[in-house]
Amino acid sequence: MALAPITGILRKRLIFDISAGLGLGLACSYAYWYGVHIPSVRKRDAFYAKLAQEKSQ
Amino acid sequence: MCFLSNLIWLSSNLCSNDAAQPWQFGFQDGGSPSYEGIVELHDDIMFYLILILVGVAWMLMSTIRKFNWNHNQIVHKYLNHGTVLELIWTISPALVLIAIAFPSFKLLYLLDEVIDPVMTVKAIGNQWYWSYEYSDYLDQEGQSIEFDSYLVPESDLEIGDLRLLEVDNRVVVPVDTHIRFIVTARDVIHSFAVPSLGVKLDCIPGRLNQFSLVINREGVFYGQCSELCGVLHGFMPVVIEAVSLEQYLAWLSDQIPPYLTKEGYTPCIYLCITHLPSVC
């Protein structure tokens, strides 16, 4: 029985793993940034905008 | 269970006390620009942290899965060298470190800056209470406002008071005002810390440390001594009460005897001149 060629497998796997790992990581990072960070900043800014409005009245 | 429900509640409705609360997850709500800066840096770093966590976890899982003996019986062939891999795992952390270092240094130097403060409060750590001095205002004998601030014992707490955080005399300061805090200690090293204002500074006997503070909103901000200073280290809280300028002036005039600034103005006129030139 002929063996499947075993050259270049590591390189291919490596490139796949690195790009998949970092890609997924980047996706999670951006999910955190837009899902947690940005909303909290928006909430804070809304609070201070409301405060400034109340003060000016 | 309590932890889990709090976690869910907090992540869906993030609105915290200006003091630590039971089972708290995450930060308190901020009250000063330096606090916002610190949280901004935290979030910046968290971005890279998640990237690294997921990337490394993926590589680990993939290595365990693909390179075990059952799966690949000539695995040793690959176990000695990988130039590309080594290049990647050397250069990418360096880039991440640079990306983290720049905002970190920027914040560090910004927090260090004390430019043109309107008023100064001196905080002195003692075993085991804080004393405060408002050295901008003097009475006829040249004495400045001075008071001690002790923990309210549990037996004296009233409903709504925070246990081990309430003090008898709060530090009253105006909002939206550039305040300089000078901290030191009389006996051993203490640390003046108020998390929601982004403040933590060591108080060292014989030395003065300073930080500047602008409080964005009215409120009562709680903190605790943060350098182990003896048996009652956990029982010398810091309470900063930020009030409007008018309330602050009323508080000042309640402090008897009548105080004048070094220039001979009443605090009201002095603050008006320095703080609200447009009004005066």
Ligand SMILES: [Cu+2]
């Ligand atoms: Cu202490």
